[in-house]
Every structure is written in structure tokens, then in C-alpha cells.
Amino acid sequence: MNRWLMVLFSLMTTTVFAHTDSDSHANLGDRATELKEAGESKNIHPDLTEIRIMHPDFMMHKRDKTLRQGVRTKRNSLKACVNCHSSTDKNDEYIPINQQGQFCSTCHQKVGTSLDCFSCHRSTPKEDL
Amino acid sequence: MSIIRYEQTQGKSLGFYALIAGLGAFILAALGAVYFMEHNGHHVTGMSNRIVWGLPHVFALFLIVAASGALNIASIASVFNKKVYKPLSRLSGLVALALLAGGLMVLVLDLGRPDRLIIAMTEYNFNSIFAWNIILYNGFFVIIGVYLWMMFERRMNKYSRTIGIAAFTWRLILTTGTGSIFGFLVARQAYDAVIMAPMFVIMSFAFGLAFFILVLMASYKWTARPLGNAIVNRLSNLLGVFVAAVMYFVTVYHLGNLYLAENSGVENFILVDGGIYTKLFWYGQIILGGLVPLALLYSPATKGNRTMLGLASALIILGGIVQLYIIIIGGQAYPMELFPGKEILEGYVGIAAYTPTLPELMLGLGGIAVAVIAITYLVKFLPFLPESLADDVVDPHHKK
Amino acid sequence: MNKRQTAVQMDKNLNRREFIKTTAATTAGVATIASGITLTTYANVASENPVTNEKRWGMLIDTNKLTETDIDDMIDACQEEQGWGSEILSTGDQKSGWIKKIKVKDTATDRISNLALMCQHCEEPPCVDVCPTNASMKREDGIVLVDKHLCIGCRYCMMACPYDARSFVHEELTDQREHMPRGKGTVESCTMCVHKVDKGEQPACVEAVDSDAVIFGDLYDSNSKINQTLKKIQSAQIRADLNLNTAVRYSGI
Numbered sequence: 156m157n158r159w160l161m162v163l164f165s166l167m168t169t170t171v172f173a174h175t176d177s178d179s180h181a182n183l184g185d186r187a188t189e190l191k192e193a194g195e196s197k198n199i200h201p202d203l204t205e206i207r208i209m210h211p212d213f214m215m216h217k218r219d220k221t222l223r224q225g226v227r228t229k230r231n232s233l234k235a236c237v238n239c240h241s242s243t244d245k246n247d248e249y250i251p252i253n254q255q256g257q258f259c260s261t262c263h264q265k266v267g268t269s270l271d272c273f274s275c276h277r278s279t280p281k282e283d284l
Numbered sequence: 285m286s287i288i289r290y291e292q293t294q295g296k297s298l299g300f301y302a303l304i305a306g307l308g309a310f311i312l313a314a315l316g317a318v319y320f321m322e323h324n325g326h327h328v329t330g331m332s333n334r335i336v337w338g339l340p341h342v343f344a345l346f347l348i349v350a351a352s353g354a355l356n357i358a359s360i361a362s363v364f365n366k367k368v369y370k371p372l373s374r375l376s377g378l379v380a381l382a383l384l385a386g387g388l389m390v391l392v393l394d395l396g397r398p399d400r401l402i403i404a405m406t407e408y409n410f411n412s413i414f415a416w417n418i419i420l421y422n423g424f425f426v427i428i429g430v431y432l433w434m435m436f437e438r439r440m441n442k443y444s445r446t447i448g449i450a451a452f453t454w455r456l457i458l459t460t461g462t463g464s465i466f467g468f469l470v471a472r473q474a475y476d477a478v479i480m481a482p483m484f485v486i487m488s489f490a491f492g493l494a495f496f497i498l499v500l501m502a503s504y505k506w507t508a509r510p511l512g513n514a515i516v517n518r519l520s521n522l523l524g525v526f527v528a529a530v531m532y533f534v535t536v537y538h539l540g541n542l543y544l545a546e547n548s549g550v551e552n553f554i555l556v557d558g559g560i561y562t563k564l565f566w567y568g569q570i571i572l573g574g575l576v577p578l579a580l581l582y583s584p585a586t587k588g589n590r591t592m593l594g595l596a597s598a599l600i601i602l603g604g605i606v607q608l609y610i611i612i613i614g615g616q617a618y619p620m621e622l623f624p625g626k627e628i629l630e631g632y633v634g635i636a637a638y639t640p641t642l643p644e645l646m647l648g649l650g651g652i653a654v655a656v657i658a659i660t661y662l663v664k665f666l667p668f669l670p671e672s673l674a675d676d677v678v679d680p681h682h683k684k
Numbered sequence: 685m686n687k688r689q690t691a692v693q694m695d696k697n698l699n700r701r702e703f704i705k706t707t708a709a710t711t712a713g714v715a716t717i718a719s720g721i722t723l724t725t726y727a728n729v730a731s732e733n734p735v736t737n738e739k740r741w742g743m744l745i746d747t748n749k750l751t752e753t754d755i756d757d758m759i760d761a762c763q764e765e766q767g768w769g770s771e772i773l774s775t776g777d778q779k780s781g782w783i784k785k786i787k788v789k790d791t792a793t794d795r796i797s798n799l800a801l802m803c804q805h806c807e808e809p810p811c812v813d814v815c816p817t818n819a820s821m822k823r824e825d826g827i828v829l830v831d832k833h834l835c836i837g838c839r840y841c842m843m844a845c846p847y848d849a850r851s852f853v854h855e856e857l858t859d860q861r862e863h864m865p866r867g868k869g870t871v872e873s874c875t876m877c878v879h880k881v882d883k884g885e886q887p888a889c890v891e892a893v894d895s896d897a898v899i900f901g902d903l904y905d906s907n908s909k910i911n912q913t914l915k916k917i918q919s920a921q922i923r924a925d926l927n928l929n930t931a932v933r934y935s936g937i
Contacts, residue, residue, distance in 0.1 A: 396837015396869030
């Protein structure tokens with residue numbers, strides 16, 4: 156059993172690493188693209204490999220802190236991810252980030268991992284109240 | 285006592301394949317129902333925020349309760365040393381496992397998020413009787429598995445009594461736990477009663493044995509193996525005692541509730557003016573599921589008649605499902621007492637409506653089909669059934 | 685100091701943590717005396733620190749002052765804030781109801797009262813006790829929540845809740861509020877607008893009522909309005925017989 160887990164794990168990490176070869180991403184999202192062009196992305200994600208591999212853990216840690224302890228800081232919050240990495244369509248409407256070809260789903264589909272956040276979480280940036 | 289020889293069933297007849305195909309159809313229908321319910325969400329079911337547990341839970345709890353009861357035959361043989369029942373021990377363990385698997389399947393597939401089952405296995409809240417039940421169910425599988433091994437493996441036979449005692453204890457705790465799922469709910473008038481736990485234990489005796497008798501008689505008939513009256517009549521008598529005991533507990537439960545003024549409302553609802561629930565209680569649970577089987581089992585005209593025993597067992601199963609329907613659905617339909625001494629005019633009013641839908645029923649029946657198909661297959665691959673249960677094999681002192 | 689001590693004495697009626705309370709009050713007492721009644725000491729920043737059990741958020745609903753329109757406003761505000769109530773496919777009892785208008789009649793006197801019923805944020809919540817996966821949980825400051833990441837949708841908490849406060853999401857949802865994830869197959873209920881409370885604001889339903897029919901605040905803080913009012917007037921908990929020590933209290937019923 157353990158051996159299979161190891162195989163699975165290494166397969167998964169190699170797929171993630173395969174992606175980390177280049178800095179490019181098919182669909183970075185509107186705000187994130189702006190920030191990148193302005194050269195500010197390094198301030199947000201200093202190490203791309205780290206965020207690519209570790210983001211589930213970061214977010215898991217953050218979710219428990221927010222929900223259970225009321226720590227509502229921006230770092231690693233899902234809201235912040237969605238805000239920067241969402242794209243708009245021709246009509247200037249946000250496309251859900253988990254839709255085909257969007258930031259989250261592109262990678263998740265490629266590596267074949269489930270993406271369960273948006274069965275509950277809002278998949279576009281904040282609504283106009 | 286002569287040596288009991290166990291043998292697999294042939295499982296090549298047309299009947300066997302017809303049975304498998306029929307059960308398979310039910311299981312497919314159940315899976316279809318699950319896909320439909322999970323894809324659309326529970327709005328396609330009759331369940332709501334008032335009736336949060338519906339028909340699937342009725343079937344699931346029936347199967348789980350019956351599972352622990354089906355193990356009784358093995359327990360009587362090993363724990364209480366009644367040699368006559370010994371040849372039935374293996375089948376008893378198998379039926380118990382199969383029923384539990386069917387019940388758990390229904391329970392799990394009705395979850396709002398069945399895809400998160402792993403969470404139920406990794407995150408435990410030890411204050412929750414439900415979490416304890418998960419441990420008890422998993423443990424039941426393991427213990428029965430070991431128990432069966434001890435019985436199958438000749439070298440291990442000597443330990444089977446020890447494991448048998450452990451299994452018996454475990455199953456008592458398990459059914460107590462299942463009953464406590466309801467017994468510990470202080471909020472609802474119909475449930476908050478300690479007697480729920482022992483009542484569930486007695487119910488398990490009756491439901492499990494009824495199911496076991498049906499399986500036993502059907503498998504011996506269909507495989508044309510001899511099944512003597514010595515064993516069948518004993519089981520029949522035992523079944524009668526269990527059914528009477530269930531009725532006793534039901535009486536005590538309702539009398540106890542009637543005595544408490546705060547619970548007179550819900551008692552009135554179930555016993556007198558609850559519409560469908562009152563009808564189900566008197567006609568379904570008491571008459572069809574209790575009095576008629578007792579008459580069939582004990583009246584001189586029908587006593588000893590296999591067909592009548594089968595009918596009585598089927599009625600007990602039906603009555604058991606009805607009984608759980610009344611406990612689970614009826615208990616939720618009656619509103620909680622939010623403001624004692626006040627009448628609620630608006631906002632949380634009256635008896636909650638519930639109409640079960642076809643997918644719910646198919647899921648429930650699918651659970652039974654899973655149990656039966658597991659038994660049908662496993663008796664083909666492993667020697668669970670004695671070649672003969674004729675009177676002189678079972679009981680050497682039997683007089684012809 | 686005398687006044688402080690009586691206040692502390694009276695606090696015992698409100699909570700079971702006299703010890704912490706007494707020590708805290710005697711050390712912090714002098715500083716707060718001069719300031720008199722402060723509504724609630726809110727810090728208007730997102731906190732980096734976990735919430736603690738030195739606070740217990742609560743609500744007092746005065747049914748004599750609360751009009752039926754007020755209750756409707758509370759429900760509307762809650763729906764608007766949290767985004768529930770727009771379910772299309774769910775019918776009747778399947779629809780979510782985080783807060784309900786309840787009209788009760790006293791069977792002896794025929795007196796009618798109206799009240800808003802929502803999660804009572806019990807100190808000993810039955811939903812938390814029964815939840816198999818720790819999804820139902822109580823924050824240190826007494827707010828009872830569902831961790832939907834862990835909720836498997838077994839609905840045992842709904843069986844256990846004496847207040848009919850919880851709803852199960854019966855259909856797929858989209859366009860949730862950013863701060864309030866909700867999804868098919870999980871259980872939800874009043875969060876006491878925890879996202880607002882953590883920012884130092886009041887719950888939406890409290891803000892929706894103009895009068896002081898609904899008061900929100902820290903039950904433990906003897907300078908809070910809710911604490912002081914609870915000391916003065918008669919109030920009740922719903923199903924007090926269950927000893928759950930609810931954080932939502934009612935007066936006038």
C-alpha cells in the first residue's frame with residue numbers, strides 16, 4: 156500500500172514540477188496579469204514553485220484559522236486568490252475561476268486532482284452589493 | 285453428533301443466474317437513484333429540513349439492526365453452547381456481514397456529500413454517538429471476519445468460542461449504539477428515552493432471525509439439501525419469543541411516554557390521531573408485524589408449516605421496516621415542543637409532511653439487494669452451508 | 685470598587701466562568717469605571733489573533749418592543765447579507781431558513797407574542813455534540829458554526845437541534861456571497877454574522893432594527909449594554925429546561 160502511495164505521490168509531484176519549468180501560465184487572470192506586468196508578482200508569490208506545490212496546505216491552514224479562530228488576514232485567503240486570478244469575458248463579466256480553461260481548472264485538470272472549493276465558495280470576485 | 289460437512293452451493297442453475305440478474309437490476313436501479321439524488325441535490329427527494337432523515341434511513345437502520353440480530357444464531361451456539369445451532373454459525377456470520385454492508389451502503393449513499401466519506405473515517409468527534417457507531421460498524425466487520433476464519437480453519441476452531449463471546453458483546457454494544465442515536469436526542473419528544481437502546485437490541489433479535497430463517501429455508505430449498513424440522517422448529521419458537529419481546533418493549537415504551545404529560549402529545553399523535561402514522565402503527569407494526577406472525581408461529585393449524593413460517597418471517601421484516609418508519613419519520617413529523625404552554629401560530633407549525641419518492645425507495649431496496657447478492661455469491665465460493673441439516677445429522681438423539 | 689464587585693457578583697448569573705471574570709474585572713476594573721457605559725469595545729481591524737473565551741457574543745430580543753415589521757426586516761437583512769432564500773428548486777420545508785418569524789399564543793391568556801428565532805448559539809450545543817466529523821463547532825467566543833469543509837451532510841445535527849435552526853442545502857448553488865460559502869449537500873445556519881463581528885460590526889439582523897428591541901454584544905463584558913440590560917430585566921432562554929445556556933435571550937415571552 157505504502158509503495159503505491161509513494162508512486163502516486165512522486166507522479167503527482169513530477170507533474171507539478173513539469174509545470175514549474177516555465178513561468179508562464181495559460182490563463183493567469185486579469186489582475187494577476189497586470190501585477191505581473193508591473194513586476195509586482197514577486198512580492199505576492201516570491202517562490203512560484205512553492206506556491207504551486209504548497210497552495211493546498213497554505214489554504215487548508217488558513218481556512219482553519221479563519222473559520223475556527225476568526226483570524227481574517229488576507230494572506231493565503233481564497234478570496235484573494237479568486238480576486239487576482241479571475242478573468243473577464245467580452246462583456247466584462249467575470250468567468251467562474253473553476254470553469255474550463257480558467258486559472259484553477261487548467262492545472263487541476265492537467266494533474267487530475269479534484270477541485271472542490273467552489274461547490275460552496277463563490278467562484279468569481281466579490282459581487283456588487 | 286455426527287460430523288457436519290460444509291459445501292459450497294453449485295451456483296450454476298438457471299435459478300441462480302435469474303436471482304443474480306434480478307438482484308443486479310435492483311442494485312443498478314439503486315445506483316441510478318443515487319446518481320439522480322446526488323447530481324440534483326436532495327430537493328428531488330421527499331426529505332426536507334423538517335424530515336431530515338427519510339426512507340433511505342429507514343432501510344439503512346433496519347438492515348443494520350437486523351445485521352447484529354442475524355449473528356445471534358452463531359452466538360447461541362458458541363456463547364451459550366447450544367450444539368444444535370453450531371452448523372448454522374457460519375451462515376449466521378455471513379448474513380450478519382451482508383446485512384451490515386447493505387445497510388451501510390444505503391446510509392453512506394444518502395449523505396449530502398458521499399464523496400467525503402474519507403472525512404468520516406479520519407475526523408472523529410468522540411462525543412458523537414454517530415462517530416462511535418462508525419467505529420462499531422467497522423469493528424463489527426473485523427470481528428465477524430476473524431470469527432468466520434476461526435470457524436472455517438480447523439486449527440483455529442478452539443478459539444471460536446472466545447471470539448464468539450467478543451462478537452456477541454460487540455454486537456450488543458453496536459445495537460445499543462444504534463438505538464442511542466435516537467435515545468440521546470433530547471430535543472425531540474418521541475426519542476428522548478433510554479429504553480430506545482434495549483428496544484433496538486430486542487428488535488434486532490427478531491428482525492435478524494426472521495431474515496436468517498428466510499435465507500436458510502430458501503437456500504436449502506433451492507439447493508435441494510435436506511433441512512429437518514428439529515432445527516427449523518427451534519428457530520420458529522425462538523422467533524416467536526423475540527417477536528413477543530419486541531411487543532413487550534413497544535408497550536413499555538409507549539406506556540412510559542404516556543405517563544409523562546410532556547410526551548402525551550406525541551403519543552396521541554402516534555397512537556390515536558396521526559393519520560398515516562397511526563394506521564401504520566396499528567395495522568402495520570402491531571397487527572401485521574406482531575400479532576399475525578405470533579398467530580402463525582403458535583396456532584396449532586399453522587405451526588410447523590414451512591410456508592407459514594416463511595410468511596411470518598416476511599411479515600416480521602415488513603413490520604420491522606414499518607416500525608422504523610414510525611420511529612424515524614413519525615418522530616420527526618411531530619413538531620418539537622419549542623414553547624411549552626404556548627401554541628405556535630406561525631413560523632414552525634404542525635405536522636411535517638413527507639412523501640417518499642421512488643429514488644429513495646430504490647436506494648433502500650438496493651441495500652437489501654446488496655445483502656442478498658453478497659450471501660448468494662459467497663455461499664457459492666466458500667463452504668458456508670452444511671451439506672445436510674436433516675434431523676439425524678443435527679441431533680443424534682433425534683427419534684425417527 | 686463596591687459597584688464593580690456587585691456587577692461581578694451579578695455576572696455569575698450570566699456565565700459559568702466566574703473565576704476568570706472576577707480576576708479580569710478586578711485588574712481591568714479601574715480603567716473602565718471612568719468611561720461609563722461603552723456599547724461594545726470594538727477594534728475595527730482584522731485581527732491576527734485568535735478569538736478567545738474572554739468574550740461571549742450574545743443577543744437579547746425584547747418581544748415587547750419588537751414589531752412584526754422589525755422581524756420581517758431582520759429576515760430580509762439576513763437573506764441579503766448571507767445570500768440564502770434564493771433557492772429555486774427546493775420546495776416548502778426544503779428551503780433554507782436561517783431566521784424565522786414565530787408567532788406564539790399563550791394557551792391560558794391568549795396573549796400573542798412575535799419573535800425571531802435563529803440559531804441560539806448554545807454554550808453546550810447539541811449539534812456540536814452529535815456531529816461525527818467535528819464539522820459542527822463552537823468558536824471560543826461562543827459562536828456556533830458549521831465547518832462545511834468537514835460536513836458530510838449526515839444531518840444528525842438537524843435531528844439534535846431543539847430550535848429547528850439548521851437547514852440542509854437541497855440544490856446546487858452558484859453566486860454565493862463572498863464571505864458566506866454555501867453548497868449543496870451541506871448543513872448551514874445562522875453564523876451570528878461572524879464575518880461582520882470579526883470586523884467589529886454588528887450582525888445584519890441587529891442593524892436592521894432601529895429600536896433597541898434587539899441588542900447585540902459581549903455577554904461577559906459588564907460594561908456592555910447587553911450585559912447591563914440582562915442584569916436589570918427579566919429574560920428567558922428558549923427550552924431553558926435543556927440547560928444549554930443559549931447566547932440568544934428573549935424578554936417579554
